[in-house]
Amino acid sequence: MKKQTIRLSLIVGVLAGATIYAMKKLDWWHDDAKDYRQFESHRA
Amino acid sequence: MIKHKAILIGAGLANLAAAVYLIQEGKWAGSAITFYSLDDHGSNDGSRAAAQADDYWNKEHPLANTKGYIARGGRMLNYRTYVDLMDLLSRVPSATEPGLTAAEDTREFDAKHRTFDKARLLRRGDGIINAGHLGLNNQDRALLTKLVLMPDKDEEQLDNVSIADYFKDDPHMFTTNFWYMWETTFAFRTQSSAQELRRYMHMMLYEFTQIEHLVGVNRTRYNQYESIMLPLIEYLKQQGVTIILDKIVTDWTFKDTAMQDDITVTGLTVTDANTGEVAQVPVDDDTAVIFTNGSITDSATIGDYHTPARENMDYGIAASLWQKASERFYNLGNPDKFFADRDASEWVSFTLTTKDHLLLNEITRITTQVPGNALNSFLSTAPITPLGQPDVNMSIVVHHQPHFTTQKPNESVIWGYFLYPRRTGEFVQKPYIEMTGEDMLKELLGQLAMVDPGPVNIREHEAAIMASVVNCIPVYMPYASALFNNRAKADRPLVIPAHSTNLAFTGEFAEQPYQMVFTEQSAVRSGEIAAYHFAGIPMSHLVKTPRYDKDIPTLLRATKKMFE
DSSP: OHHHHHHHHHHHHHHHHHHHHHHHHTTTTOOGGGGGGGGOOOOO | OOOSEEEEEOOSHHHHHHHHHHHHTTOOOGGGEEEEOSOSOTTOOOEEHHHHHTSTTTTTSOOSOOOSEEOSOOOOBOTTTOHHHHHHHTTSBOSSSTTSBHHHHHHHHHHHSOOOOSOSEEETTTEEOOTTSOOOOHHHHHHHHHHHHSOGGGGGGGTTOBHHHHTTTOGGGGGSHHHHHHHHHHTOOTTBBHHHHHHHHHHTHHHHTTTTTTTTOBOOSSOHIIIIIHHHHHHHHHTTOEEEOSEEEEEEEEOOOTTSOOBOEEEEEEEETTTOOEEEEEOOTTEEEEEEOOOTTTTOEEOBTTBOOOOOOOOOHHHHHHHHHHHHOTTSOOTHHHHSOHHHHOEEEEEEEESSSHHHHHHHHHHTSOTTSOEEEEEOSSOOSTTSOOOEEEEEEEOOSOSSTTOOTTOEEEEEEESSTTSBOSSSOSBGGGOOHHHHHHHHHHHHHHHOOOSSOGGGGHHHHHHTEEEEEEEEETTTTGGGBOOOGGGSOBSSOTTBSSEEEESTTSBOSSOOSSSSHHHHHHHHHHHHHHHTOOGGGSOOOOOGGGOHHHHHHHHHHHTO
16 A cells, blocks of 8 residues: 555656646746836836 | 827827827827828728729729729637737727727627638538548647647747748648638738747637637628727727828938937928828927838739739838838848738738629528628639649638628628639639639639539529629739748837837737737737837736637647547
């Protein structure tokens, strides 16, 4: 039972890690608002 | 920089939007805003043909028949993604429906006339094709997936990559129902930008899952001018905005600065389109200049039932002014990429007006759908592309009738287009670009006859249909798909370029994050950004953009769709 738990935890951990890695590669959590800061106005 | 007055060069949708946001969000007085423009419709035209026959581009080519109506193009909306356009329309009254905003007007109409295209693709021998079967193979799917998964920060990998380049090892893509629908729904050509295709895949991912029925298409009650442009123009005039028409801004004066890269407009040279008179308009320190730097209907010409539209070789009025600015500053893009490659951007359309509903009823019978249900494209059976593959011959949009407020109940108006105007017709043996309106109608009748399920073929009614014609107006647009031209990201100036103190760029040839072109949505958003900049409103106040490309259920549905 303990071995199974460890195995399952490892699998979940690897999958989670792979998912997080893929989402970072895809820039999933990109803050779209940042892209518009280049258009912000500044007082003369 | 914050300003309190503005001169807007061009009175198309993008700049009309900028003016509305300056007034409503920036709390500017309408009197602080002045437009200089050739006309008040830009590419969102819609009028009696006689009115457009007098337009700048057509004055030199008088027509014998100016009856009937013309709308050079049309737009299908999508409420789900065109959030800035719908925000804008919610801010102005409808021009045709008292008591409603322009947004309420279109929503009310669309709710009662939902789109469900049952005949998106048709072909001789098959009639209506099951377009829901996209026909993709694994290589097609892999390449499309790669596009969808490419994050925004990497899109410059597609700089100067055309769609033909991107799929060069996968010619099968161009024989799929997916491609036939995609190219004709959005007017992409194989020479078009893969970078823009990627943006489309991202923004329209939800609609990809229902592409064959165009269920997500929403429509305005009437043509683009009466349902979108006129409400904005009337609102702005009521607010005291000055709109000076028949004017062409032909040159700039910029401030000389030590670094030579500060962009400050100090004057404009304005030429009267009718008299040729030239005036200098000074631009003071408190004035913004908001410039729509290109139009897909610049240099467009029209013909009539017996006259083809003549080719106008002019570079393009707005693009000519853009060119002068880009020659002065290094970061203002490259207009030649869009306006010096007609082979990549030209197409022809036609607007057909009849005095009865015979043709309309025949099309309804053949397509099994009532008018107002979007787009029908007719596929060739013979190879017609440089790759030796079949492709779409022509497409039509049968509008909900009436399409114009002044249209009589017995009249009908149908629009169609030929995406590759140098190809030769199947029934009229000449290139589409050389066809008269009559030729184009004969071509349409031939296409319909090929897919007619019977029992009485439309050919039996040909004489009566020809006799019902009021006019058929061919239109040649050398830059109709210029906004899709193959490009690098730096080929379009940012809406607010670096080092600009008072100049903004708006419309389909300005660069902004994420947005796809040609949809009115990006035009409005560019005007919104320019307005917020000069009014000092934080960009965090912009309408929030939905990201279906980051929505798991949509991604899963799209994946499933690729295998249908």
